[in-house]
Amino acid sequence: MFVHEKNAVSDFIGDLTRKYGRQRSSLLPILQEIQHKYNYVSDFAQQEVARNLDIHPVEVYSVISFYAFLYDKPRGRNIVRFCKTIVCELAGARAVAEAVKRELGIGFGETTKDGKITLEYANCIGMCDKSPAMLVNERVYSGLDPEQACKIIREIK
Numbered sequence: 667m668f669v670h671e672k673n674a675v676s677d678f679i680g681d682l683t684r685k686y687g688r689q690r691s692s693l694l695p696i697l698q699e700i701q702h703k704y705n706y707v708s709d710f711a712q713q714e715v716a717r718n719l720d721i722h723p724v725e726v727y728s729v730i731s732f733y734a735f736l737y738d739k740p741r742g743r744n745i746v747r748f749c750k751t752i753v754c755e756l757a758g759a760r761a762v763a764e765a766v767k768r769e770l771g772i773g774f775g776e777t778t779k780d781g782k783i784t785l786e787y788a789n790c791i792g793m794c795d796k797s798p799a800m801l802v803n804e805r806v807y808s809g810l811d812p813e814q815a816c817k818i819i820r821e822i823k
């Protein structure tokens with residue numbers, strides 16, 4: 667991160683601290699605003715939040731890892747999700763997910779180098795009866811086989 671970027675992050679977090687206050691209950695709303703603006707909470711931002719609220723950075727990190735909507739790494743412009751439960755695995759979701767992994771050349775929890783696609787597992791994507799299913803951003807694709815899933819992925823690549 668460049669110095670001017672760091673300064674911008676510091677200023678933003680300083681503004682948020684003034685807006686929400688320095689008490690511990692401000693931690694979550696501050697992190698949510700950082701997530702909203704930058705799409706993730708960088709190591710530097712975590713340190714700045716800790717410094718502003720006078721808490722340990724580990725406390726900041728533990729809140730980020732607890733909440734599914736907070737991220738400590740940049741995410742892709744497209745989020746591809748698969749359900750990881752046994753229900754969907756039995757329906758063939760694992761084979762589809764593995765094929766997509768190979769197609770993208772990344773693992774789950776990772777983002778393609780060009781920042782286009784992040785691959786994630788979810789506990790349920792609401793398609794239990796139509797598995798194998800894949801969620802691309804807000805859009806659901808169901809009843810997939812590996813080839814169909816890879817074709818969809820190639821279209822957004």
Ligand code: FES
Pocket residue numbers: 749750751753754789790791792793794797
């Ligand atoms: S259990 Fe897999 S989508 Fe609901």
